Amino acid sequence: MAFNPERGDGTLTQESAVKTVDRVALILRLLSDAGEQGHRLSDIAEKSGLGKTTAHRLLGALVQVGLAYQDVRTKRYSLGSAAAALGRAASIHHIQSVLRPVLIQLARETGDTVFASIREGLAAVCIAREVGSFPIRTLTLDQGDRRPLGVGAGSLALLAFLPDDEIKMIIDRNRRWLQDYAGFSPEELYKLVARTRETGYALNEGRIVPAMQGIAVPIFGRNGRPVAALSLAAIRDRMGPDRLPDLVKRLREEAKALEGVLEPPFCEEPAAVSSPVGA
Structure with a gap:
């Protein structure tokens, strides 16, 4: 059964699913550009053109699956460990x-x-x-x-x-x-x-x-x-x-x-990965 936004049956049309993926991808790019400093919710909303409610909902979903991380002290969002692994x-x-x-x-x-x-x-x-x-x-x-x-x-x-x-x-x-x-x-x-x-x-x-x-x-x-x-x-x-x-x-x-063609993968530095038996 096709999704009817007015009916609100909870299913997604292909168009709305693609729209959601586009928004998530945009937020991930913004978090990547922000680096360690991260972004506030208001920064994400402003730079993405999304409403704060929508941005907050998508960020919450990204945090839940590890693709984003929120610093409890500063409230800023950064890329999560799952994003680094990807x-x-x-x-x-x-x-x-x-x-x-x-x-x-x-x-x-x-x-x-x-x-x-x-x-x-x-x-x-x-x-x-x-x-x-x-x-x-x-x-x-x-x-x-x-x-x-x-x-x-x-x-x-x-x-x-x-x-x-x-x-x-x-x-x-x-x-x-x-x-x-x-x-x-x-x-x-x-x-x-x-x-x-x-x-x-x-x-x-x-x-x-x-x-x-x-x-x-x-x-x-x-x-x-x-x-x-x-x-x-x-x-x-x-x-x-x-x-x-x-x-x-x-x-x-x-x-x-x-030479010069390849770039090192993440976690190259020794501080990032320890030996199996400890250091």
């Missing part, structure tokens, strides 16, 4: 969509397994993987796997090119978590960081799976910080001195082509 998911999906063709091409060229990772607080997270044609596969990471920053080639590439004080803070806060990974003590990580900076790429010479090796390079954003890492894993025999330079060169070429 933004981060959209950012990750964008990075995945940009990197997926690159991974497919590299896996096809090399026959090896190629990964893409991003930073999440104190961790590196694998967001994509493509498996090459070589019969012996190196599936050391699944999409969604998390490791402490510095553990593994891609993770090390994300860590090594951060500022020194940030690297120190990350390693200090990950000390307990690093105990789960032999060969990645804080002292050893500092050595790996120095070597990675010197060579320009990260190398994991069987520290996680003895017969497997991995290499990785960072992809830098416009601010000069690592946004993501491209890594490649293979059995040790396929990463000898005759082949390793060519593999590193291909990763660097792809990373350079993507």
Whole structure:
């Protein structure tokens, strides 16, 4: 039965539903533009052209589902945690969509397994993987796997090119978590960081799976910080001195082509996400 506004049966026509979505989207954009300072109800009503009653009703619904937040002291509205989660998911999906063709091409060229990772607080997270044609596969990471920053080639590439004080803070806060990974003590990580900076790429010479090796390079954003890492894993025999330079060169070429294209997802800073075992 179609909705009749005069009858008020509580159902929505398609037109009124679209109108409501438009209003909600406008309010979310206003809250996004306001940043941490937020907006008062009167600000939202004025900037959106909505009546205060309508604006208050929509803001209340957004607060209820976590897309908006009201400071009880100032009464100002800001974006909520659910909005931040949606933004981060959209950012990750964008990075995945940009990197997926690159991974497919590299896996096809090399026959090896190629990964893409991003930073999440104190961790590196694998967001994509493509498996090459070589019969012996190196599936050391699944999409969604998390490791402490510095553990593994891609993770090390994300860590090594951060500022020194940030690297120190990350390693200090990950000390307990690093105990789960032999060969990645804080002292050893500092050595790996120095070597990675010197060579320009990260190398994991069987520290996680003895017969497997991995290499990785960072992809830098416009601010000069690592946004993501491209890594490649293979059995040790396929990463000898005759082949390793060519593999590193291909990763660097792809990373350079993507430089400045990607933006980091939200919650990149270590204060935002702690390690699973605490800091």
